[in-house]
Amino acid sequence: MIMTRRTGVLPAELSSFVNRHREKGALKRSLAASRLVTVVGVGGVGKTRLALRVAAEVRKAFDDGVWWVELSALQDADLLAQVVAEVLGVQDVTLRPMTEVLAEFLAQRRLLLVLDTCEHLVEPCAELVDRLLRAAPGLRVLATSRRPLRIDGENLYALRPLEARRGGRGEPAAGVQLFLDRARAASGSFSLAERDREVVARLCEYVDGIPLAIELAAVRARALSVRDIVKRLDDRFGLLTRGSPGGPARHATLQTAINWSHDLCSPAERSLWARASVFAGSFDLTAVGEVCFDDQLSASDVLELVSRLMNQSILVREERPCGVRYSMLDTLRAYGRDRLRQAGEEMPLLRRHRDYYLSLARQFDARWCGPDQIDQYERLGREHTNLRAAIDFCLKHRQEHLAGLELAAALRCYWFGCGFIREGRYYLDRALALNPAPSRTRATALWACAWLANAQGDPDAADTRAAPALRYAQQEDDTETAAWAVHLVGLAAMLRGDHLRGAALAEHAASLHRQGGDPGLGLIAARAVQAVSLAAAAEFDLAATVAENAQATCDQYGERWLRSYLDWVRALAEMGRGDPETAAAHARGALRFKRLLNDHAGMAATLDTLAAALGALGQAERAARIQGIALQVWRTVGRPQLGAPALVAAHHYCQQQARGTLGDAAYQAAFDNGLTLDLGAAIAYALEEQAPPPSSAPQQTGRAPLTRREWQVAELVAEGLTNQQIAARLVIAKRTADAHVHHILTKLDLDNRAHIAAWATEHRAPVADDNSR
Known part of the structure; x- marks a missing residue:
């Protein structure tokens, strides 16, 4: 996917696009005239491809980007708003309805939301779109569906099949051009004699101009001549149309084309x-x-x-x-x-699918407390839709309910640590309701759900779920489960403001983990809660000691996710001990890893602490700008400062300090600049990796839409460096360099590295000093 905060998210196009000039123009005009446009048409007619091309071409008209939401794999309508939120980067952890969260998030934004493949979720999509359009006057929605959404203001654009006869601008008809493109892709030696152009046109008419049917026929050019393809289609469609003077419906035409391809x-x-x-x-x-x-x-x-x-x-x-x-x-x-x-074979294959993704979840759980957390996070992120499908399968079939509970529980660190707290709790609550019998799997799911409830600021629900897990652990002498349950009761106490009780329970949980519970992640998590509780209770020296000892355990395992939280706690403790310079160093250490996991709550809390440290160091303008960045991230979380009174008080003190130093106007200008920065650039600025741009306006230069880092990579490609050499020059992983090159090719619509080199040479211009502040 292509993604920045300003341009949004669009999938890459994987094959050539037959330029449907009239259709593109008409759809753009519809979008200009209406806030909701739904592209309707039969399956295979090209709705998605047309919407993708138009979305890419109108992107510059939307200040806050164009965001593509793929719905084909989503079966649970209750997760619709959650999936949209994930695409938009909203990680709201409150208990508010996600529709309400999205409405608030979009209210002041000007963007295009593309909902692709809505036909199986028409009613939920209609309800969501209607709510969002009413709340956000700058929002426009482009949907693709076989059926209309049927809400007020909807402008339907019925996409017709491709022309078989009429071309334009000296080009072949669109259907013929598509056949030629796909036939050449299938067979490098394919060529079309002039006398066969009429044959191809007839083929396109046989399949009623449906692009998918044309593509399925075209790939047969690898083994068959055009005339042989048409002859076989003629036989097949002759059966279809026999006795039907008006010709077959287009869905029957497509079905017949797919049948023919299947038979071959x-x-x-x-x-x-x-x-x-x-x-x-x-x-x-x-x-x-x-x-x-x-x-x-x-x-x-x-x-x-x-x-x-x-x-x-x-x-x-x-x-x-x-x-x-x-x-x-x-x-x-x-x-x-x-x-x-x-x-x-459907049920056996769905079970095998579930078993495979359950094994991935178990591997993730076993390896999370280790040095390859980023790899594990990225791997499960690529499989998120399949994991969701596997859980949905389990929850729909009684005999699979327990496996569904195990799968949802095994993903607990993914839910908690990678920004899917709402979805994780949703699945765990559903699976727990379907599995009332006591078991080790249920006890694990209970404390996992308590963990997520605490993250949502719902300590009462956390206690309700931790209590039966603790009872089970005591009955079965299960030390690990007992330790996690006690730790989460302690976390709930801390969230209520009972910091010393929270610290005491977390210390007890840590002792249980050392006695035979989980001496890795469990022990570290308990000590992290203990350290945060102590810092909130103003026991700064003890908080720093506990956090430092827990970090030593992290280093023993190569664990970095909780270590980054402990860095944040050490920053809090150092601020309490009057050492803002050390606090800033720890905050930046936390932030470097949190951005890799896209941990919005962790990033926002760390940014607040970094701003406080910089303010104490006399860097008021920088502190104000970072406070703006923090608010930008908090808005995607939904609960600023996690609702913790101590963090709220620290935030207000920092704000007053910076405003008093700068004056209202200068403070507001710096704050607003941070609030509107591209998030990637904003975090890089907070880490002192680059200077802030003078304003939030997108750069209107030849080098846009590349980020600063992508431009650096493009220049190094122009110098003739390989990806490995680029990685060494920029001190990044080769995989990261590979990703930058891939993004450059996609953003600039280039074919290869030589084209990148030519583009970089043509657009080369002086670059501002990254280290200026």
């Missing part, structure tokens, strides 16, 4: 097509090998079969910095699922 597949290819339909969103080669192959479908053939389905346009291949991913168009996935169901 080998038995093994058909089987993999059906089995791969259990994936939601994208998947990698390892996943398809584990889930789809068995004694009947040999795993040794996985690469060959995947390649063959990709060559037939059944699977789509996408190169990402993390490696190759595969996906399937919704229409083809639904067809495959029908075939799987007819073969009686």
Whole structure:
């Protein structure tokens, strides 16, 4: 995905786009005239591709970006607002309805929200869109759906199939051009004789101009001549239209084209097509090998079969910095699922899908307290839609309920540490309600849910869930469960303002973990709560000692997530001890890791503490700007200063101090500058990695839309450096350099590194000193 705060989020286009000039123009005019436009049409007609191209071309018209929300894999309507929030970067942890949170977040923004594939969620989408449009006058919505949303103000744009005969500007008709593009992609030696152009036009008419059907036919040019393709389609569609003077409906036309493509597949290819339909969103080669192959479908053939389905346009291949991913168009996935169901294999394959993602969740849980937390976070992030689908499957089927509870509980650190607190609690609450019988799995899920409830500022609910977990632990002599339950009761006490009780319970939990509970993550988490409680109770020396000892345990395991929280606690303690310079150093240490996990609550709290330290050091303008950055992040969390009285008081003191030094006007200017900065640039500024831009306005230069770091990478590409050499020069990981190059190619719509070099040379200009402050 392409993502910055200003431009938004749009997926990369994975194949050439047949330029539908009239359609693009008409859709842009509709968007200009209406705040809600829904592109409607049959499956496979190209709704998503047209919406994506138009969204990319109108992006500059929206100050706060264009944001793409893919809904095809979402089955639970209750998570609709949550999925939209995730795309927008909203990690609200309050108990307010997410629809209300989104309405407030969007109220002052000017952006385009694209909801792709709404037909299975029409009513929930209609309710959400109606609420948001009423609350946010600067919001426009572009939706794609087979059915209208049917709300006031909706402007329907009915997308017609591609022309088979009429071209324009000296170009072939769009349907013919699409066939030629895909045939050439399928077979490098493909060429079309002039006498065969009429044959291709007839082929496009046979399939009623539906792009997906044209693409499925075109890939057969690898083995068949154009005339052979048309002859076979003629036979197939002759059966379809026989006895139907008005011709078949377009959905029947597409179904027939897919049937024909399916029949031309080998038995093994058909089987993999059906089995791969259990994936939601994208998947990698390892996943398809584990889930789809068995004694009947040999795993040794996985690469060959995947390649063959990709060559037939059944699977789509996408190169990402993390490696190759595969996906399937919704229409083809639904067809495959029908075939799987007819073969009686749907439930076994869904269980295998669930088992694979349960194993990933267990691996994540086992490895989280270790040196590869970022890799684990990124891996599960790529599989989020599949994890969601696996849990949904479990919660729909009685015999799978316990497995669903285990899966939701195994993801507890992912929910808590990676910004999915609401979703994690939603799933844990549902799974717990379906599994009332006492068990170790239920006890784990109870304290995991208590952890998330505390994070939402709901200590009463945390106590309610921790209590039965503690009873179970005492009955079964389960030290680990007891330790976590006690720790979370202590955290609830701290959140209520009973800091000394919170510290005492956390110390007891730490003792239990040392006695045989969890001497890694559990012990560190308990000591972190103890240290925060002590700092809030003004026991600064003891808080610093506890935090330092806990950091030593982190270093023993290579753990960095909780270590960053302990850095923040040490910053609080050093501020209490009167050493703002050391406090600032610890705050920056915390911030460096928190941004890697996209931990908004942790980043915001750390930014507040950093601002206080800088204010105490006399850097009032910088403190004011960082307070603005902190508020920007707090707005995505929903509960500034986590509602903690001590943090609120510290924030107000810092604000008054900076305002008193600068004066109201200068303070407000610096604060507003931080509030409106691009978030990536803002965090880099807080870490002293770069100076702030003079204003929040997007740069209107030839080098936009690249970030400063991407521009540096582009210049090094122009110098002839490899990605490995770029990584060494900039002191970053090679994987990070790979990602920057990928983003540059996508943003600038370039094909290769040579084009990057040419672009960088053409747009080279003096760069401001990054170290100026």
